Amino acid sequence: MDEYDEMYGIEDDFEQQFADELEVMAEMDSIEPPYHGKVSEFRNKKSAPQTFEDALMSGDLPLRNPAADTSALDTATAPPCDGEESLTPKAKRHKQDVAKKLQFDATQDDGITPPSSPEVYEKSDRSRPAFALSLSPDRPQVAMTASMLDISGLAALQESPKRVTTTARHAQKRPPVMGDYVTVTDSMGNRVYLSKKEEEDDKVPDPRFFRNSQSALGLLAVPIEVLKEQVAEKFFCLSTVFSGIDPELLAEEDTGEDDDGAVDEGSSSRLWVDRFAPQHYMELLSDDFTNRCLLKWLKLWDTVVFGRERKQRPAAPEVRSNIPNAHNQNQAQRFKTKSQITEEILEAELDQHKRPKYKVALLSGPPGLGKTTLAHIIARHAGYNVVEINASDDRSAELFQKRIDTATQMKSVLGANEKPNCLVIDEIDGAPSVSPTFCLTKTLYCFGQLSASAMICNYAPALRPLRQQAFLLTFPPTQPSRLAQRLAEIARRQGMKADTGTLMALCEKTDNDIRSCINTLQFLHGRGQKQLDQRVVSSMCVGLKDQNKGLFSLWQEIFQLPRLKRKRVGGDVFGGLEEVGFKEGTQRLQHIIHLASSNGEHEKLTQGLYDNFLSMKLKDPGLLGVCAGLDWLCFSDLMNEWILHGQNYSLMRYLPFLPAAFHYLFAANSVPRISYPNSHYEALTKTQHTKNAIISMLAEIPPGIRSRICLSTLCLDFLSLLLELICPRLRPVNPQLYSAREKQQLCELIDTMINYNLTYRQDRTPEGQYTYVLEPHVEDVVRFPGLPPRKQLTYQVKQLIARETELEKMRRVEQAHQKRNPQRTEAVKGEQQVKKSDTKKQTSRNHQQRLENIVKQTVVESKPELDFFGRAIVPKEKPAVTPATGEDGKVNGTLQIGKAVGNSDVWFRFNEGVSNAVRRNVYIRELL
Ligand SMILES: Nc1ncnc2c1ncn2[C@@H]1O[C@H](COP(=O)(O)OP(=O)(O)OP(=O)(O)O)[C@@H](O)[C@H]1O
Structure with missing residues (x-):
């Protein structure tokens, strides 16, 4: 105290x-x-x-x-x-x-x-x-x-x-x-x-x-340092227990010294991939061109982010001076390297705010090539604060959006992080399906001046819309020599002995996956393996992240013999296994089975095999291989059916044997030309289309007929005949000109068409021509494509049939209506008649008025009748009729014009002139 x-x-x-x-x-x-x-x-x-x-x-x-x-x-x-x-x-x-x-x-x-x-x-x-x-x-x-x-x-x-x-x-x-x-x-x-x-x-x-x-x-x-060390040690012990590495061996390793003679205790418990992770641009193993492009793209943001003006690139004088004339200049333009073109694009495309046209960069490539590492190092190198989001962590689009917003709109104001943010979205292909497209697309437009963004992904179809708006950088595989060099350095520092050949073999085995190589080295070191040789590497089971090849490379591997064994196998597709020896054969089998199982897209894989196997170069005159291949396809199809029907998924292990069988049947030395399989899709679409046509046809057929036909009967037995029936020989003239037999034939045709719910519909071809097509389009169901129909009706006949069919349908509907409601129909008829007469009266009244007016206005000049010589003819005496004179003393027009005009039920008006219209004689009686 x-x-x-x-x-x-x-x-x-x-x-x-x-x-x-x-x-x-x-x-x-x-x-x-x-x-x-x-x-x-x-x-x-x-x-x-x-x-x-x-x-x-x-x-x-x-x-x-x-x-x-x-x-x-x-x-x-x-x-x-x-x-x-x-x-x-x-x-x-x-x-x-x-x-x-x-x-x-x-x-x-x-x-x-x-x-x-x-x-x-x-x-x-x-x-x-x-x-x-x-x-x-x-x-x-x-x-x-x-x-x-x-x-x-x-x-x-x-x-x-x-x-x-x-x-x-x-x-x-x-x-x-x-x-x-x-x-x-x-x-x-x-x-x-x-x-x-x-x-x-x-x-x-x-x-x-x-x-x-x-x-x-x-x-x-x-002290906190001691606590941290203790936690790290415990964590390491646990991780080694789970990974199967003997902790004692690793403890031994921890006491080992590196070439400097001093061992950092904390670092000994770390994974080598973290311990030897590159810290600087110069330590990157990825391709130089890719590194430079990404850096260049990020540097495009400098003007808006840091306010630095971009340096204008000096023209390459020595290149120009070497080019004597315009022709050579054009040649030089044409033969620019990929890097030059990309760099020029990067330089040229700035928007009006001096931002790069592409607001995001999308790095894609196989796993473990160092995409994430590159993004981090480049961002740091360019003076940004790296904010990383792992897109596969956030499974909901809202959360994903929120994280992006936070990263792009917020900025740290404390300490060393007082830098603009560079958002690195890792594993974007693992993001919720809608997120990458919508969230990021949205974000692209909202990007403030402080953020640039790089995205790391493998391959995902969901990213297609995003690819259009992103600066794309595809990672080429790491060069095995560079990777082997780095591995040698790591091995040396850890006291391991490994020659370059062994390390190259390791690189090949892991598909140049940096992570996998370094992890394998650490694993072997942990097991006390201080000396590495080819045998050890080849006997290792190396686990690879996302080791599934694309479908095309898989089909290629199936249809092509491995390079080393080509000479020895020859072209005999049946004897391949015996010739290369049991061991190699087994290896190939294992390899193909492994590839097929890790790919997982069995259906698409099988479709590719089916679509392409006939185009392989076969030396098989008896087509035995083809038959065997088809047998395998049937087997696989049945297997698939059993799996799906019985939900017996244990059978799925047999599915990868189909690609293996195809490999032994059809693999050749030459590089196969593989086309993407679309026959299945086409067939599926066509089946769907056909089904829809048949179903819509059946839907409107009257029950009396419908009860006797079903879908399969209609397709297999009936439809082809029906299509013949509805093509009678009819003259392409007005049906009124038909003979009675022809009229009867037409009536029957119309009746059949209505009963089977068929009609003709006007359509327009892509060339702009009008045509009539059968509706529903059931012709495709029974006719092979490309073949012309056996009978063909003319355009006019089809038009006539279509019109008559419509009229007949209306008549039938009306009849049915009347049958169902006769009284009401009568009443309606009566009403209609009254209305008609009213309208008629009204019309006649209107006409009458107009005529009266005309008559009133007509001034009839009375000329004396003259004879041939011009002398007046005295009229004969007529019965005495009191001349009806008006009040004004004028003679009544009716009398003079006659009843025909004023009071007649029929009247006409004559129009002067010429007409090319079809003329017909019409009798007055027909009009009355
Ligand atoms: N030049 C290097 N030297 C040593 N280790 C490296 C080097 N480059 C990358 N690595 C290590 O390799 C591992 C994989 O790198 P990274 O995660 O960047 O690859 P990636 O392509 O993003 O992989 P994924 O697609 O699986 O996410 C990391 O642990 C990293 O530390």
Whole structure:
């Protein structure tokens, strides 16, 4: 308890307050040998009395094993010495007790209180530190081990390599303003503060002890570094247990030294892929062109992100000077390298905001080539803060979108991360299917000026829309020589011996997968394999991530003999297995089965085999191979059916044998030309189309007929005959000109067509010609494509049939309607007639009015009738009729024009002129 506490009567209840924490920390450390005591045990244990001389001696004594030397220090109270390791926290003593028990009389029984701080963390061969403590010049100087003075955390200093001296000269009544100090209370209760002075020491102090003693808050009994190491060790032990690597062997490995002779303990437990991961651009193994392109694309953002103007690329003068004329310039333009073209595209395509046209870069390629590593290194290299999202982690589109928004719209404002973000979306092919397309497409338009984005994926069809908007970079395989060189370096640093040939074989085995190669090396090293040879590598079963080849390469491998064995196999497709020998044959079989099973797309694979096997170069005049292949296809089809019907998926293991059989039947030396299989899709579409046509035809057939035909009967027996029936010989003239027999034939045709729900519909060909097609289009069901129909009706006949069919349908509908509702029909008929007559009257009235007007306006000039010689003819006497004169004395027009015009039921108007219209004789009686 210090002065402050004494003044205010505050009890030092640290132990009570933090008892639980101390307990937990003590338990955590209790597993560490050799101290197993818990805090509670220490609390209950009374420290053995220790004389000051003892303490002095123990401080000056060379370090001993406390177990062996129990006399010097009680095990419970003694600080851990070299040769022992204890992380167990010891009970913290009340400072007051310590102070009170601290006697400077050598004869006093009350010894120095054992240190409360247990921080002895690791084995050390450092000499035990000691303090020279002088209270006052007139008192004898005393030297004591730090372990004896456990005051205010001083105990921690005991492990410090630095020697700390406190002298009475520095004894002050108040705590010194500067520097560290020790508080000392004598038996009289006087408290003084002693400044601490460090003695020179050659050894560099371990920062963790230093920190713990001086700047730590004392919240942790064990420094965080030690805890981290312990966690790392435990994690490593667990990971090795799960991965099957003997931890003891790896422990051995951990003690091994690299060429520098020093081993970083933390790094020994790490995976080699992490340990030897490249840190700089120059350490990348990926193709230089790809690296440069990505860097260049990222640098395009510099103008908007960092405000740096882009340097204009100087023209290549030497190239130009070498080109004498325009023709050669054109040639040079034409023969630009791929890198030149891509770089020019990258330079040219900036939008109006000076941003690259493609806002995202999409890196694709087989696994383990270092795509993610490249994205990280390039982004860091270009001055960005890398924000990585693993798209396969977020299975919902919303979450994925949220993460992207956070990464693109937020920016760290603290510390070293105060840089613009570069969003790296790893495994984008594993994102929820809608996410990549929609979320990212959306994001592309929202991209602020602070973000660029790189996406890493393998191959996924879901990414097709995204590919159109992204700067695409396809990773070529890593060069085996470069990879082997890197592997050799890693092996050398780990003390493994491996020649280049072996490492090249490893590269080939893993398809140049960096991750797989390094992991294999570590695995072999962990098993104690310090010398690698080809035999070891070839006998290894190397696990590869996503090792499935594309369908095309798979078909190619099936139809092509492996390169090494080509000469020996020859062209005999049946004798291949015998000739190459059982072993090689088995290997090929295994290889193809493995490829087919890892691909998983059995259906598509089989379709490819089916579509392509006949176009292979076969030396098989008897077609025995073809028959065998078809047998295998049937077998596979049946198997598939059984699997799906019976849900017996254990049979699926037999499916990859079909590709293996095809390999032995049809594989040849030449490179096969494989086309993507679409016959199945075409057949499926056609079947669907045909079914739809038949179903729509059957749907409208009257029940009386429908009951006698079903789908299969219609297709197999009936339809071809029906199509013959509906093509009678009809003259392409007006049906009114048909003879009675022809009319009868037409009636029957219309009847048949309606009964089988067939008609002709006008259509337009792509060339723009009008034509009539049968509706539903059932002709395709029974006719082979490309063959002309046996009988063909003319356009006019089809038009006639279509029209008559429609009319007949309407008539039938009306009849049916009438039959169903005769009274209502009568009433409607009556109404219609009344309406008709009304309309007629109305019409005639209108006409009458118009005619009357015309008649009124007509001025009939009465000219005297003249004879041949121009003499007036005297009219014969007529019966005396009172001339109907109007009130105005004019002669009535009706009388003069006659009844025919004014009051007749029939009237016409004559239009002068010429007409080419078809003329017909119309009798008045027909009009009445
Ligand atoms: N030049 C190199 N030297 C050593 N190790 C490397 C090198 N390049 C990559 N690696 C290591 O290889 C491993 C695979 O790299 P990375 O994850 O970048 O590949 P990837 O192409 O993204 O693979 P995936 O498609 O499976 O995600 C990483 O652990 C990385 O540390």
